[in-house]
Amino acid sequence: MSGVHHTATFDNIPAEKRERILSAVAAALGRDGIAGARMADVAREAGVSHGSLFSYFPTKDDMVRAVVERGMAMQAERFAGSSGAGCFDAQVRSVFRGAWDLASSRPELISLWLSLSLEENSRFADAILPLERDAAERWLSIVERGKAEGAVAAMVDTRAAAYLLDALAAQLMKSRASGLERDKLAAFMGVGPGDSDLGENPAERVAGLALALFRPR
Amino acid sequence: MSGVHHTATFDNIPAEKRERILSAVAAALGRDGIAGARMADVAREAGVSHGSLFSYFPTKDDMVRAVVERGMAMQAERFAGSSGAGCFDAQVRSVFRGAWDLASSRPELISLWLSLSLEENSRFADAILPLERDAAERWLSIVERGKAEGAVAAMVDTRAAAYLLDALAAQLMKSRASGLERDKLAAFMGVGPGDSDLGENPAERVAGLALALFRPR
Amino acid sequence: MSGVHHTATFDNIPAEKRERILSAVAAALGRDGIAGARMADVAREAGVSHGSLFSYFPTKDDMVRAVVERGMAMQAERFAGSSGAGCFDAQVRSVFRGAWDLASSRPELISLWLSLSLEENSRFADAILPLERDAAERWLSIVERGKAEGAVAAMVDTRAAAYLLDALAAQLMKSRASGLERDKLAAFMGVGPGDSDLGENPAERVAGLALALFRPR
Amino acid sequence: MSGVHHTATFDNIPAEKRERILSAVAAALGRDGIAGARMADVAREAGVSHGSLFSYFPTKDDMVRAVVERGMAMQAERFAGSSGAGCFDAQVRSVFRGAWDLASSRPELISLWLSLSLEENSRFADAILPLERDAAERWLSIVERGKAEGAVAAMVDTRAAAYLLDALAAQLMKSRASGLERDKLAAFMGVGPGDSDLGENPAERVAGLALALFRPR
DNA sequence: TATGAATGAGATTTCATTCAT
DNA sequence: AATGAATGAAATCTCATTCAT
Numbered sequence: 001m002s003g004v005h006h007t008a009t010f011d012n013i014p015a016e017k018r019e020r021i022l023s024a025v026a027a028a029l030g031r032d033g034i035a036g037a038r039m040a041d042v043a044r045e046a047g048v049s050h051g052s053l054f055s056y057f058p059t060k061d062d063m064v065r066a067v068v069e070r071g072m073a074m075q076a077e078r079f080a081g082s083s084g085a086g087c088f089d090a091q092v093r094s095v096f097r098g099a100w101d102l103a104s105s106r107p108e109l110i111s112l113w114l115s116l117s118l119e120e121n122s123r124f125a126d127a128i129l130p131l132e133r134d135a136a137e138r139w140l141s142i143v144e145r146g147k148a149e150g151a152v153a154a155m156v157d158t159r160a161a162a163y164l165l166d167a168l169a170a171q172l173m174k175s176r177a178s179g180l181e182r183d184k185l186a187a188f189m190g191v192g193p194g195d196s197d198l199g200e201n202p203a204e205r206v207a208g209l210a211l212a213l214f215r216p217r
Numbered sequence: 218m219s220g221v222h223h224t225a226t227f228d229n230i231p232a233e234k235r236e237r238i239l240s241a242v243a244a245a246l247g248r249d250g251i252a253g254a255r256m257a258d259v260a261r262e263a264g265v266s267h268g269s270l271f272s273y274f275p276t277k278d279d280m281v282r283a284v285v286e287r288g289m290a291m292q293a294e295r296f297a298g299s300s301g302a303g304c305f306d307a308q309v310r311s312v313f314r315g316a317w318d319l320a321s322s323r324p325e326l327i328s329l330w331l332s333l334s335l336e337e338n339s340r341f342a343d344a345i346l347p348l349e350r351d352a353a354e355r356w357l358s359i360v361e362r363g364k365a366e367g368a369v370a371a372m373v374d375t376r377a378a379a380y381l382l383d384a385l386a387a388q389l390m391k392s393r394a395s396g397l398e399r400d401k402l403a404a405f406m407g408v409g410p411g412d413s414d415l416g417e418n419p420a421e422r423v424a425g426l427a428l429a430l431f432r433p434r
Numbered sequence: 435m436s437g438v439h440h441t442a443t444f445d446n447i448p449a450e451k452r453e454r455i456l457s458a459v460a461a462a463l464g465r466d467g468i469a470g471a472r473m474a475d476v477a478r479e480a481g482v483s484h485g486s487l488f489s490y491f492p493t494k495d496d497m498v499r500a501v502v503e504r505g506m507a508m509q510a511e512r513f514a515g516s517s518g519a520g521c522f523d524a525q526v527r528s529v530f531r532g533a534w535d536l537a538s539s540r541p542e543l544i545s546l547w548l549s550l551s552l553e554e555n556s557r558f559a560d561a562i563l564p565l566e567r568d569a570a571e572r573w574l575s576i577v578e579r580g581k582a583e584g585a586v587a588a589m590v591d592t593r594a595a596a597y598l599l600d601a602l603a604a605q606l607m608k609s610r611a612s613g614l615e616r617d618k619l620a621a622f623m624g625v626g627p628g629d630s631d632l633g634e635n636p637a638e639r640v641a642g643l644a645l646a647l648f649r650p651r
Numbered sequence: 652m653s654g655v656h657h658t659a660t661f662d663n664i665p666a667e668k669r670e671r672i673l674s675a676v677a678a679a680l681g682r683d684g685i686a687g688a689r690m691a692d693v694a695r696e697a698g699v700s701h702g703s704l705f706s707y708f709p710t711k712d713d714m715v716r717a718v719v720e721r722g723m724a725m726q727a728e729r730f731a732g733s734s735g736a737g738c739f740d741a742q743v744r745s746v747f748r749g750a751w752d753l754a755s756s757r758p759e760l761i762s763l764w765l766s767l768s769l770e771e772n773s774r775f776a777d778a779i780l781p782l783e784r785d786a787a788e789r790w791l792s793i794v795e796r797g798k799a800e801g802a803v804a805a806m807v808d809t810r811a812a813a814y815l816l817d818a819l820a821a822q823l824m825k826s827r828a829s830g831l832e833r834d835k836l837a838a839f840m841g842v843g844p845g846d847s848d849l850g851e852n853p854a855e856r857v858a859g860l861a862l863a864l865f866r867p868r
Numbered sequence: 869t870a871t872g873a874a875t876g877a878g879a880t881t882t883c884a885t886t887c888a889t
Numbered sequence: 890a891a892t893g894a895a896t897g898a899a900a901t902c903t904c905a906t907t908c909a910t
Contacts, residue, residue, distance in 0.1 A: 118250060598861070
């Protein structure tokens with residue numbers, strides 16, 4: 001299942017073209033969904049013939065896998081920058097900020113990631129489960145460190161807390177990537193739906209709450 | 218946009234048949250996605266002819282809207298049972314429990330709901346935005362009541378707290394409806410992926426953590 | 435492998451239409467070969483939309499099988515009319531005449547039958563092997579009867595003789611169905627290639643030789 | 652139509668490479684048919700680049716012609732070894748044996764030859780008609796010599812006899828080159844289809860019968 | 869001369885929608 | 890009102906052929 005999903009031809013073309021194609025794939029998948037994305041659109045947007053696309057990826061599903069496995073690694077990096085560096089508070093804020101920034105700059109990757117949780121796309125689950133498990137491990141170790149530092153109250157259920165932080169980060173990204181969820185966030189934050197200003201950066205605001213809640217008093 | 222999406226014919230058929238059809242629609246949409254669901258499958262699974270389906274709903278999108286508007290109302294009821302009754306703690310537990318139970322009994326509705334947040338399905342956003350806003354209002358009033366009761370510390374950011382509780386409830390439902398998210402939950406809770414027993418009911422466990430965090434100490 | 439290869443829909447349409455479609459399929463397969471025949475051509479020549487064609491046969495290969503299994507049965511009948519009736523000489527002449535007539539009236543069936551012997555079409559072999567075996571049995575019993583009647587010399591190798599008669603009948607049909615083989619027959623019979631008159635009916639002439647050779651002297 | 656179908660470049664490459672390419676072409680055409688064979692497969696199997704193939708043959712049809720005209724000459728040689736040498740019996744046995752051996756060693760050439768009789772490949776008929784006519788002439792002169800030698804009864808219809816011998820030789824080659832025809836031969840000879848041993852060499856057995864039949868008694 | 873990436877016409881197949889019965 | 894056969898636009902995928910390097 002996992003492994004290489006592109007042809008040797010794809011390895012041989014210029015790196016710039018490769019990036020252009022993968023970006024076009026991600027954009028189309030994020031915009032139209034996995035089932036709804038059309039190979040012809042991807043080809044046009046990447047500036048290649050649609051015959052070429054099939055010389056890079058044997059099938060549409062292979063193309064999806066290629067961009068999922070590669071694109072999802074970028075998402076994992078929202079942890080990489082924060083891991084090991086700084087105190088609990090700094091780490092949590094860094095992850096939330098990274099999540100928000102990723103969702104701001106590459107919303108299509110978030111849309112694609114969200115769609116991978118759907119049953120209709122369960123055939124791709126194996127491509128991201130390792131990343132999801134990795135994220136769980138990281139959150140768990142962050143909370144453990146928080147307890148060791150005294151930044152997290154001893155009575156806190158470590159596993160539930162890690163789950164809570166992950167859910168919050170996921171919801172923040174969703175709120176950034178989806179129009180509907182953006183409106184929903186606006187409803188929570190008390191600003192009008194058309195209002196593009198969501199006030200204080202929600203990622204910072206929510207991170208602040210979470211940190212305050214965990215802190216022993 | 219919003220309003221009635223079925224024909225007069227659909228109103229005239231027996232209620233039992235109506236339910237059977239809407240259930241089949243929800244099952245197909247949840248299983249195969251909005252783009253992937255096929256009218257022929259819905260017809261076969263509902264036990265009606267292919268042609269009849271089009272005499273009930275002018276188009277596939279109308280059919281989707283009909284089930285979204287109707288099916289999503291069920292989801293809203295996870296609040297209905299808890300609203301106004303009991304203290305803050307009881308209300309939060311009740312909503313989380315309701316969310317978990319709904320996701321257990323009708324996972325296809327959760328899958329459908331999740332897919333409505335995707336950009337590819339943004340044309341249906343208007344059909345659920347009111348419900349989402351309603352949910353935001355309810356969470357906000359629940360937190361406010363919590364503060365009035367003294368069950369929520371005064372320093373807590375009300376809006377962020379409501380957002381947090383909503384995110385947590387959403388994540389719980391997702392963890393129940395999607396195979397991938399179930400495995401992810403297992404990773405957080407420290408049980409094997411094949412292990413069907415997730416230990417203590419996660420909804421109760423997570424609700425317990427949230428309530429403890431909000432409580433003044 | 436063997437069995438029904440068409441949909442229930444195909445059973446429900448008028449018999450006349452069914453025949454029209456099967457004839458168009460046989461014509462296209464005989465003319466363009468199995469790989470070369472195009473579904474769009476078949477549809478146009480049968481006077482149905484090409485969408486309909488796929489509602490009758492799930493795939494192109496199913497369509498081929500349907501016409502092979504059905505069309506080949508017609509070929510088997512070149513034996514049916516002669517079996518059991520008359521003396522050895524009459525039977526052999528009848529089979530040769532039937533073969534010639536079938537090849538004259540439905541050359542496309544012969545072309546299709548010939549193409550089924552090719553390795554490229556070996557996936558359809560199971561559909562005609564029973565008919566081929568049946569033909570072998572019939573020739574063997576015809577030769578045996580010939581011996582019992584005294585129309586075939588006792589020293590004749592029964593199995594080889596049956597094989598010879600079958601090869602001869604096959605070659606006659608080939609000579610009738612293929613332009614190249616027709617020219618080749620003309621070369622053997624000493625008439626010009628453009629000459630449409632092949633002299634005495636070759637089927638009768640060749641049957642006459644075979645019968646004379648087998649007869650004890 | 653007839654003539655040279657390859658480029659000057661093809662003449663300039665090493666003879667070994669030329670043979671390798673023509674063998675790969677024959678193998679692909681025999682295995683997959685003319686319509687089904689893919690240039691990319693031929694290139695890979697011949698160990699040359701895709702582009703080179705087109706520098707040797709302007710089009711796929713030219714490539715087919717090149718191998719047909721060249722490969723078919725080999726088939727004609729099954730007569731060459733026997734022509735002029737030996738008595739009638741020896742000649743007939745020699746041709747049958749040669750046909751059987753060619754079909755055993757180069758079955759793909761037989762498959763290709765069989766496919767050339769199909770209407771779908773009639774555009775190549777001119778490439779082999781001379782060879783077919785030559786074969787007819789040879790059979791006719793062999794039978795005539797047989798009559799002069801007294802090995803063939805005077806009452807035998809010379810032209811029909813030549814046609815019969817050709818049909819028999821063709822059927823023998825077919826029985827060797829095609830899986831289906833091999834099973835059919837097994838049915839005639841009374842051995843199981845899986846039984847790789849066809850008993851006495853069928854070519855000798857059938858030749859023996861033919862010679863016995865022609866012999867005056 | 870050799871290579872292999874690029875192209876696009878054309879093939880099979882799907883499926884929402886229509887409509888005669 | 891119900892049925893299911895019919896339709897054709899549109900999707901994925903193939904592959905002979907071209908051409909820059």
